[in-house]
Amino acid sequence: MNDSSYIPVDGGVCAPQGFLGSAVSCGIKKPEATRLDLALIYSTEPCVSAGTFTTNRVQAACVKVSREHLRKGDIRAIVANSGNANACTGARGVEDARGECTRIAGILGLKPCEVAVCSTGVIGLPMPMMRIYPKFPELAEGLSRDKGHEVAQAVMTSDTKEKIIAIEFMVQGRPVRIGACCKGAGMINPCMATMLCFITTDAGISRDVLELCVQSGVKSSFNCITIDGDMSTNDTVLVMANGASGVTLESPEDIYAFQQALAYVMLELAKHIVQDGERVTKFVTVRVTGGRTEDEAKKAAEAVAKSSLVKSSWNGNDPNWGRIIHAVGYCGAKVDEEKIDIDIAGLPACRGGVQADTPSDDLRQAVQVPEFQVDINLNRGEFSHTVYTTDLSPEYVDFNRSEYAYWNQAKADGLTR
């Protein structure tokens, strides 16, 4: 099965059978705001579910609660908000996250542990529950099959585009669907990001197998992107499989087909995140080959993708291979300077650690595009690794200079001094 076997369909997380979505506006950031900031995803059927969470030692209250619920069993609903991360909020934050699950479960007739809760936004301020709880009845009443886009919009923070995908593919001659949405634009780094991703599927699958598919998919998608090198406290990927397609995945072939399709969906969304990175102008694929180990290739790719100097040069359309090789040099792997080859946008820039023959004007011309690839061959072995990343722009820094507005509102709300 290849990418062309996946038929794009509309509807995001609501595209698979048996999944409903809803979104409302609570004014979490400021009371007068009208943008959607609270979403609900619900499966009309019982689900098998799996998830992965941030490896940051500082974890949001919602991550703690959702992780606990997934450990207890399977979830069937996800409530998610933007505007406040419910992170570093102590016992009060955990109480708020549990309160959300309990109330949503009450309305939907589920057990509280069948609900996962996700939050994204500013760190360190208590959630304005006085504006969130009153919206729960409206949120639940609004559940329908045509709100996949609204769900995606409600979790956006600095995202400029909604990130949504759904595909249909054939298993046992019958259609199976995977639908998903995600958000993320800053605090984006390998090992999960300020990133929420919700995936639904109407395939029938066992929990063990679903967990394996999620782990392998995340490894080659969300763990291969970096925008600013900052890892968030809230990163979450949640997958719910309700079997409503009537197709149950049991044979190795079917499971493999599903695993590939899930990985495809995850990688597409991961690329969407990078392409929508905060104030970025370039989407750059850094591919390192010739590593003696996979770890070696990974270290080199990540060092290049995270170097402020390399990223600044991309912002200036400067095909600066000198900065690229300097980042490879400090990546921590024992690379051999005189073996390193670098191609930029398909043109040789460096051969054996020194400049290649390509005229510098040709290289400059080649990077005057919104997307290009950097190929680095360490020429030490057979392992490779790819990282998807961006440039660093003056506008990124400017955009991230202050979160005053959040604090001012929290003060008005009596949530901080």
Next chain:
Amino acid sequence: MNDSSYIPVDGGVCAPQGFLGSAVSCGIKKPEATRLDLALIYSTEPCVSAGTFTTNRVQAACVKVSREHLRKGDIRAIVANSGNANACTGARGVEDARGECTRIAGILGLKPCEVAVCSTGVIGLPMPMMRIYPKFPELAEGLSRDKGHEVAQAVMTSDTKEKIIAIEFMVQGRPVRIGACCKGAGMINPCMATMLCFITTDAGISRDVLELCVQSGVKSSFNCITIDGDMSTNDTVLVMANGASGVTLESPEDIYAFQQALAYVMLELAKHIVQDGERVTKFVTVRVTGGRTEDEAKKAAEAVAKSSLVKSSWNGNDPNWGRIIHAVGYCGAKVDEEKIDIDIAGLPACRGGVQADTPSDDLRQAVQVPEFQVDINLNRGEFSHTVYTTDLSPEYVDFNRSEYAYWNQAKADGLTR
């Protein structure tokens, strides 16, 4: 002995007895430029010497040659240029670096291995030797005791200020001097930086002891600073001790006094580098205490000091403790979220992982200054670590967008296509 025992004196590397300096303009970056870009430091007496170099696996030709010369014995002269790093220049670069040592040695009546060579500037372009070699006679003829400032100026790249220091202190009731200069403003990271530092002293000291003093001094100074997290290919610290003061350091007390004085000089210069970081507006001391190990404290301090989001918030005068704790969380150490206390500019910002009582306006007011300290207590043990760093500004990114000018000149010089 404390800082007040060190009497500041003028003259930089020429302040200690028996050291001469010189600097000329070669037009390394562009032929018509008149700024100083080539320097020479020379001891009229034989020296004991020590040095440390970048740990980047990609190392400049000059680093390779100087390291070799130091391994063979002691150096007595240093030739250094700005405008070209002589890095990633292959066999030709090594030939150029050796050529410099040989010619300078010839003029000064030394062996080539008694000369160290240093370069700083753009990576990947051959050195324009046709403009450097012809200036060597003038450079050597200009040697004098009053050119400490010119030497410091000649190695500046994006530095906006010359970085120079010299002190006098008493050992055995007699004056000993240490003089130094350094350069560095970008590619600055722990484990040495795009950083050259030349230190001279008229103390008499054995090589073993000098090497130990240099290692310990670098560890608590140049290895504790970060501006942009990028480690250079050229970092070098060289120390020459010629004994011309007539004071020989042999007793543990005298050696300790010298070691402290050397560490003081290195830390002052390291702070100068951070204060002159490329387009920075803040000098921030990140002090982590309460680590279970020193490594734990170091990881936490470095993660905070290198976070693009934290640094962007400092640029915006935003005392954003949420971003600080998020960086502590992903630093790689097993910190306990609910034990973390954070003070910003002396005010409690976070206690036990949640917001402290300090009014947000007070915190904002406190960071509206060019220098402040962030204190992070992990409350897990007794170890601490301090990192000196800066904010990240839109102007930094803008400044580093392109090195076109270098490549254009190299093309005109026939050194690249």
